Amino acid sequence: MLGPLRGDSPGTIGPYRILARLGADATGEVFLGDRGGSTTPVAVRTVRRDVARDPALRDRLRQGITVARSVTGPHLAPLLDADADAEPPWLATAYVAGPTLSAAVRWAGAMGEAEVRMLGAGTARALAAVHAAGTVHGDVGPGSVVLAADGPRLIGSGPALLPPPERVAGGGQAVPASDVLRLASVLRLAATGRDELADGPGPAVDPAGTDLTGVPEALRAVLEDCLAADPAARPTAAELAERLTPGAADRWPGAVRGQITEYERELAQVIALDGPLLPGHPPAGDQAAPHQPPTAAGFVAPHQPLTAAPDFVPPLHLAPPEAPGVPAPPRRPRRALGAALAALVLLGAATGGYLAWRDDGPAGPARGGGSRPVTIVAGVGEKGGPDASGTVPYGRDVRPTGWKKSWKGRFSQPPLGCSAGREALVCRLVDGSYEALSAADGQQLWGMDAGLETGGKEAHYGPNGALFVPAGATLPTVYDDTVLFVVGGSLQSVDIRTGEWNWETRAGEALALESAPVVVGDLVLAEATRPDGPQLIAVDRGTGVEKWHLTLAGNDLPNARKANFWPVATDGKVAYAITEQGPKAFRPVDGKLLGSAGGEAEPANSNSGCGDLRLRGASAFCATSVPNGDPSGFGEDMSVLRFTAGDLRARGRVTVDAALAAGARLSALDDRVMVLSRGDEYATSVPDEIAVVRRADGRTVGRFPLTLHPGKGTSNPVSAPLIVADTVVWADTSTLYTVAVRPDGTLGTLRKTPVRGAPGPGATPDYDRAQGIQLGEELLPPQVLPMGGVVHVVYDDGTVVSVPLPG
CATH class of the missing domain: 3.30.200.20 (Phosphorylase Kinase; domain 1)
Incomplete structure (x- = not known):
């Protein structure tokens, strides 16, 4: 682009x-x-x-x-x-x-007859104008027709690459009828998805050999006339436009x-x-x-x-x-x-x-x-946006609708994952319910529970490590003016301002704390629990009608092999999900498999442990952990695998400074740096810190110690860092931390901004974790949600503070 x-x-x-x-x-x-x-x-x-x-x-x-x-x-x-x-x-x-017609068809497939007529009538009118000026286009093809919102646009894309038969036969110069012949092949592509008129050198269009199989009957008769071997027998562009207009659609x-x-x-x-x-x-x-x-x-x-x-x-x-x-x-x-x-x-x-x-x-x-503000469409969550890179692509001057000054709000219970959009901040709470606050001033907009009896239980990990979230509630996903989540076995779309239902359809449940629907254009992707195992389903974003589904894993997997079998990221062209074989890439329009993160035969390229993906440009990244020699027996080093986005071909590893690999977790990356969160409660030799390394070679450019236990039985948990507006940002229970990333990948000075209204360090939880981890009892880390030049900080006690991005 x-x-x-x-x-x-x-x-x-x-x-x-x-x-x-x-x-x-x-x-x-x-x-x-x-x-x-x-x-x-x-x-x-x-x-x-x-x-x-x-x-x-x-x-x-x-x-x-x-x-x-x-x-x-x-x-x-x-x-x-x-x-x-x-x-x-x-x-x-x-x-x-x-997009060009070529790109649109390759993405979305063939068009219906009405849309093909719309395409043909508009393009023919453009050709008629060209011919009326006494010239010819000479290069009508799928790459020279652009689909604009109000109809096709004919553009010039260079010399004719596929000469019509009259030129091959020695006619020398293209004539208006040559453009009509080529337009017929363009419309054939739109109607069938088969590209005869490729954007590259090739043989002449052969009218006698052009296969019109699959073209609707009424349209076929028109194209047959355009494909006449004798140029004089073909309709003019103006005549073609008139013949295609009846029955034409009015939108794509x-x-x-x-x-x-x-x-x-x-x-x-x-x-x-x-x-x-x-x-x-x-x-x-x-x-x-x-x-x-x-x-x-x-x-x-x-x-x-x-x-x-x-x-x-x-x-x-x-x-x-x-x-x-x-x-x-x-x-x-x-x-x-x-x-x-x-x-x-x-x-x-x-x-x-x-x-x-x-x-x-x-x-x-x-x-x-x-004067012309950017509209925030997709929300920002714990991994940034839908690409899960941890980098938020909204600049400092982007702000939520109506936001004028800092504010403080509150959720009724401890939040368990949030997503912020231009209108509202929506959080899942520990009891499986959802609440929304206005992004402008923090006032409560609505609340919603699952409508199911959960026995008063809150989210927790059982003694065997199994996750329980009441009603199977997932993270919310904000997109435009809607919120999407799965709760009570139902994928639901609700209005972000009022909480009123748009639609709901059968789905699955949260398999991990990070499980969440993913929006790809007009589709919503989610997990659905079916008799034969977890499935990836795609439903229409406007209606909830299922378009396709496919199996992500079998129903007989041992617990040790179960994972977050959900969609995890998208770049708008390809959807990525975790399957029992590891991450895979799918074409959103029909679920076609495009690639798998394989390479298990080569240790350097193995996808073992890839339970997530982060996308950045032409690459996809997966952070895995491998055991190290720590005396505790629990120590692990982070290893970052790199794949080609789209087909997930292995491209080796991203080197990380050996001194930082132990106990590290990948939190965010952009084109210059990777941001790591470090700390290991078992391997005490690993310091608690935020570390920044250059993505090109893994060399350390900054290390920022964390004080997670300030003493006197208190804890000061720290959020996962994100990147916004060339700034790494994170928060603890009282302070917002920012550090600029310069164009050369070096860092500016760490800036510490006290957050007025933040709760501060809390008492370290003291209960028997041998019976499981009660997330409602834990002192959970804050969550930072940068909306361009505004940062919402959500704290464990339900407090939310919204402040300008420092710097």
Whole structure:
């Protein structure tokens, strides 16, 4: 999607301020920009200087600009401005936020007839406008049609890669009927999911051999006419639009709308920065290979730019942004550059659907002054957002709705895991009930119990280590204006402001304290306990109707092998869940298995002990523990395994300083650092501390001792640290701690901010733990929930304090 500017990226091009980098191809680079005083984003393309030095090519560029100015009509990305004589030459077109048709079909599958008619009618109208200007597109394909919220947009994506038969036969020049022929193959792809018109060189479209199996009958008749071998026998673009309009839908399928929403929200977040997206700005991405679901050709980025593209951590709204990709186009010979320049000028070569990095979506802070605030969609929990990286991609200027000043609130019982959104802070309590406080001022909004008799029991671990949570209540998951949780065997969606039910459907129960539903676009994923074992179910987020299910583990596993068989993370394109074989990756739309974290044959790549995953850009991480030689016999060293996101191919280990591995737990990571929580009640040689190491080589950059037992029978538990706005943040019972992470991965000075209203250290619990651990009796660690520039701190006694993020 949108990438950070590089060191050599321009700050301005013509009158446009450059905000982010969209990509690059054989003709030049493409940037996202805006113009002073305007709220309209544009795609600004520069032409490579060596290309521009060719007088003939520069002349073609001038001619193309002249033609493009005369092309007007619906469903086009219009040329807004251009300067063929600048150094380098540039042109600006309207930016279209949305996936290409190629990406949409690979993600969501074939469309229904009504949506195909909508696609075809709009694209045909765009072609009619092009033809009316006396020119042709020459490269109509699944990568040159972008699906915007209000319909398709035809863009230019370079020279024709699949010549129509009249050109192969020696006709030489493409004609308007050539565009119609190629559009027919595009519509065939949309209707069947089979891609004949790939985005790469290949044989000509053969009208006689084109397989229309699976195309609805009425639509097939239209496409057959478009595929006539004689160009003169094909309908014009305008005629085609008229034939496709009857029965056309007025909106895209739900999965496609989710993709479009992803692009729109990503755009809003980048614009809200009120400045360029720079390397190292949260969330910057993993610099490794792009994360993509697999295709027959392996892992490739959809419309992958010809230059290397960094990845980005997905924003927390997580609507499905992209599908498995198509192979990157090959480098074009110089003779093709003229055609490429003409095509890109004619119809806008850089939009949300073309030359955009699809790997992960950036999410930055809101615009200073709040003129165009970023909307918080997905909530923040104990592991950050749905990617579970522990990094929150909301910047300092993002704040909950209506938040004006610090406040103090209270839950009625000890909280046992919370999630915060723009409207409310929702917590599960130790008795299996839920309560919500206003994110603006801490006032109670609603409370809800399971409606089941639990015998007054609170959450606890039994003597054998088995977890009991009343009514099997899971962590709440906040998404947009809803809260999702499983309680009493029912997956429920409730209004975040009122607690009123939206829907409920049969599901399972919490198998671990961290069990929680995961939202992926229009779907909610959860565990369902079925006779043959735990299953992963996907239900419609709006209705609760089940879409698919699959088995995560058998029903005869011994207790020693039972785990949190739940979905654990998503990047918006792939869902990850724990199975009895370890972590696996699934395609959200249909549950297709995309990969498994295997490699058991190689100890360095073994997934043994992988009970969780954390995603960051192109990589997935799993922290496991291996026994060490501590005299207690209980000592363990942390080992961080790394996998390729998407297919979970093993990529070895992330080295951690040997002095820090003992008793360490991975709490958060971004592109520069990993944050560890250390301490071991059995191995007394392990100090209690927060440690920060460089992710690249595991070298220590900061160690911060903790005082968990200040004396006189008191305890001072510490929250798990998270990362927000380039700041590591954690809290104990009285103080909020923050330390800045610099762009080079080094740390600033630790800042300690007393929290007014915090409960302070409490009495160390004293009861017989041999009979089990009563979570209601324990002094539980606080939980920090950074909502951009605001941090909610939730304490064991039910106190909640909301304060500005220091720094």
